[in-house]
Amino acid sequence: MKTLPAARRGQAKQRNGELNRGLLLRLELPSDPGLLCAVRGAVERLTESFGFSAEECRAVTRAVDEALTNIIRHAYSGRPDRPIELFFRAVEGQTDQNASGGLEILLCDRGPAIKPDQMCMRALEEVKPGGLGLHFIQQSMDVVEYKRANGTNRLRLVKYVHAPKQGVNS
Amino acid sequence: MQISSRELDKTTIFDLTGDIDLANSPAVRKAVLREMRDKRTPRVVMNMSKVRYIDSSGVASLVEGLKASRDVGSRFILFGLSTSAREVLQLSRLLRIFEVYDNEEQALAG
Numbered sequence: 001m002k003t004l005p006a007a008r009r010g011q012a013k014q015r016n017g018e019l020n021r022g023l024l025l026r027l028e029l030p031s032d033p034g035l036l037c038a039v040r041g042a043v044e045r046l047t048e049s050f051g052f053s054a055e056e057c058r059a060v061t062r063a064v065d066e067a068l069t070n071i072i073r074h075a076y077s078g079r080p081d082r083p084i085e086l087f088f089r090a091v092e093g094q095t096d097q098n099a100s101g102g103l104e105i106l107l108c109d110r111g112p113a114i115k116p117d118q119m120c121m122r123a124l125e126e127v128k129p130g131g132l133g134l135h136f137i138q139q140s141m142d143v144v145e146y147k148r149a150n151g152t153n154r155l156r157l158v159k160y161v162h163a164p165k166q167g168v169n170s
Numbered sequence: 171m172q173i174s175s176r177e178l179d180k181t182t183i184f185d186l187t188g189d190i191d192l193a194n195s196p197a198v199r200k201a202v203l204r205e206m207r208d209k210r211t212p213r214v215v216m217n218m219s220k221v222r223y224i225d226s227s228g229v230a231s232l233v234e235g236l237k238a239s240r241d242v243g244s245r246f247i248l249f250g251l252s253t254s255a256r257e258v259l260q261l262s263r264l265l266r267i268f269e270v271y272d273n274e275e276q277a278l279a280g
Contacts, residue, residue, distance in 0.1 A: 033193035040189070040223065058254050065225055069192045132226035132262050139261050 024050075024103075025088040031072045031109075032080040039086070040065050046088060050103055051161055059140035060103065060159050066133040067107050067155055074118065075111025075153060084109050093160055102142065102160035113148045173201055181213040181278065187220040190228030199231035206238040206246075214239065215277050219250025229258055236268060245269065249277040 020026075025046055029035050043064050047057040068084065076082040087106040119134070138144055143158035171188035182205050190198055205211045214235065218224075224232075232248070239246035249271040251259070259265040271277040 033191065036191050036193060036225075037189055055257075058257065061223075062225070062254075062258070065191065065223075069225060069227065072192060132229055136226055136258065136261055 020087075022089040022091070023087060024090055025086075027086040027088075029084055029086075030080060031076045031082040031084055033069075033072055034080075036065055036068060039068060043088075047103065047159075050090075051100070052103075052159070056159060056162070060105070060157075063137045063140040063157055063159075064105055064107070066136045067157065070133050071107065071109045071111065071153075075109045075114070082110065091158060100161045102158050105157045107155045107157070109153050110151060111153060114146060114153055119146060171197070173197060175201070175205075178278070180211070181215060182209075182211045183215045183217055183274070185217045185220070189223040189225075190221055190231070191223070191225045192227045195225070195227040195231045198228065199234055202231065202235035202246075203238055206235065206242055206244060210242055211244060213245045213247065215247045215249065215274075217250055217274060218248055218252065218255055219273075221250075221255055222252055224255045224258055226258070226262075229262055229264065232268070233264065247271065247277050247280065249273055 025042070027039065027042065029039065040061050043061045044057060047060045052060065064086070071084055072078065072080075085108040087104075087108075089104045089106075091102050091104045093101045137157070140159075141157045142160050143156065145156040147154050147156075171186065171190060171194040173187075174185045176183045176185065184198075184201060184205075186198065188194075202214065202216075205214050216232070216235075236246045247269045250273060251270060256265065259268065259270075269280065271280055
């Protein structure tokens with residue numbers, strides 16, 4: 001059995017500590033498309049219990065599903081046995097509009113680093129199949145950030161709980 | 171997800187049940203393209219009333235069906251879209267591109 005040097009053990013511990021802070025749910029799964037429906041089910045239940053509206057629940061579920069699809073197709077080229085981790089955390093709101101906070105989802109895979117041009121969205125004016133997943137993610141979430149860290153692709157998605165809009169006279 | 175088909179007077183109706191995602195959208199694509207390109211069916215109708223969820227790969231399969239119908243001069247029709255399916259077609263600005271009806275009766279009469 002291999003053991004990590006003390007310094008690397010410390011880094012790994014710190015990284016795990018960061019990933020686990022405020023954790024609501026953690027999922028670890030292979031890159032098998034047959035498991036997408038199970039993840040959608042879990043995300044639907046979590047977002048419902050989190051207090052999102054039905055429309056927001058569908059948006060978050062769609063974004064996570066599309067992000068996983070991109071990982072399976074592009075990071076792992078369709079291989080069904082590669083590791084994917086998802087971390088779901090509650091985060092504070094940043095403005096008065098989302099004072100009640102939000103849900104952060106971090107998706108991690110160990111595929112090759114994503115090139116900047118792979119994160120570019122195509123124009124929707126052209127009617128053609130493909131290239132819609134990133135649009136769905138961007139349109140469904142308030143924050144979409146990608147970074148490469150420690151040999152891992154990390155896609156961070158945040159959806160804030162938006163207070164229902166009130167009428168002029170209310 | 172399950173796909174079954176019915177034939178009615180120069181029309182094939184695909185009854186889809188379940189979610190359409192990366193795991194099964196290739197089967198939808200294959201069935202639709204076979205109907206269009208190989209069988210040259212004049213009208214292909216997709217019954218989406220039991221499809222609760224469709225992802226971008228499923229939408230891409232529908233777009234391929236639409237393009238194939240234009241290539242061979244047939245009609246490609248959707249009916250019974252769920253709220254979720256309607257949302258993704260709106261997000262992708264494709265809702266106005268497809269011929270969409272509320273139910274089977276309207277789809278066959280259209």
